[in-house]
Amino acid sequence: MRASFREFLETSKNVNSLDNPLSGGVPAPIQLATDLRAAVSAYEEFPTNIPVRIMNWGLLAKADAVHPPHVDRPGTCTWVAIEDGLKKWDLAFPPRGTEEDEIANPAAYAAEMADGRNYARGWKWYSVLLYPGSMLYVVIVPLQQFTQTHFCYRFMRPGTVHSVTTLQDCIALGGHFFSVPAIRHSVYSILHNFVGSHTITNVSMDNEQQMLLRIVLFWHKTMCEGSSAYLNQIEQLGQGRSFYWNV
């Protein structure tokens, strides 16, 4: 269905539109987006394009539009910022202690997730109110690492189960990216999405996998081709913390 923004605002229908050219080139936060960092370099014959329309998007939703429990585009972290209106973003998390096992378990990303919100598996739901000027991003750090890091953006790591209710007509910008602390969750999520596909997500795998594969090439270049420098640096840092690699 095609409509202008005015028609969207004036319609009395309940509309939830997920694919709009609103983003105008706002990329994911470069500080977090390892895929964008990897794309700075070229790697032999590997494609250099970035699937911008997949990774950046805009949301239009009328009040009372509800998006039931799902996970986002396979493997990606998500950020979203509200331009106008109000949204309630409900996020589900597995029980502490079993978190890593649950996130890697295909049974946790099945019909029980979509229909029963994984309550039977002990998952807990939390709500966040998003209003103009607020930004929900994304990712990342498993809770047990929280005390070792300067910050924690934990909300929407790859495979985060969530549902969204629009409380007032809403325009939002957002996007997807891949980020180093959440790469394993990206991989689990891609595997889950292959098994559960449209039962658990609203989109299929597309060219974004190139963004993830490019990270392999970036890491190879840094770690293997730059082996001496890399090994010296991690020797100095030891096992206590991630390092701040100025590349």
Added chain:
Amino acid sequence: MFDAICALINFIPDSISHVPNVLMFEDFLNLAMLLNYAELVLVVTPARYSSPCLVSFQQTVYQLPRQRSREIRCWLLENFRLTLDPPVQDGYNDDERFDALLLKSLLGQAHTLWASVKRRQELGVVGAKSSVGYREKQITPSQVLSAISQDLSDFPGFSMWKDELLKPAPTSYSWPAPPDASRYLIRRKV
């Protein structure tokens, strides 16, 4: 408001590294899972199963990442070893554990994936589809098994796949758990 959103993005501190420190086990796990993904990517790419083959689908795109991921595996084994803290018996010595568990992780993930596709009805899900002519069909377990065998056939150690299939499939995609009361540490080889 657009400017405000850009300002919000700029406000995020530049605090994460984009390269893992493999001496940190959490960082290593992210690397190991990406290496597995580079091996399995075509198994979970629906376009691979389409007939006729989609013009936009080029398998050659996946060759370089796979080749580089195998080089990273060799580099890891050359420079690091995986130990247990405290040292307990798990069936491996410190010289062979890293190689053995990297292989176990990949084969285990492939096994879990295939077993989950077989369990789709029990899980209540509709799986990924590929196009066959003008129709879309769910990708079958036998197609997935065949894709795994084809794509990993030249992976060092893949001869263990037959033994892997004789065991129950792991219930998750995660790295093999250490023995109770022990944890993995990655150390530089000296």
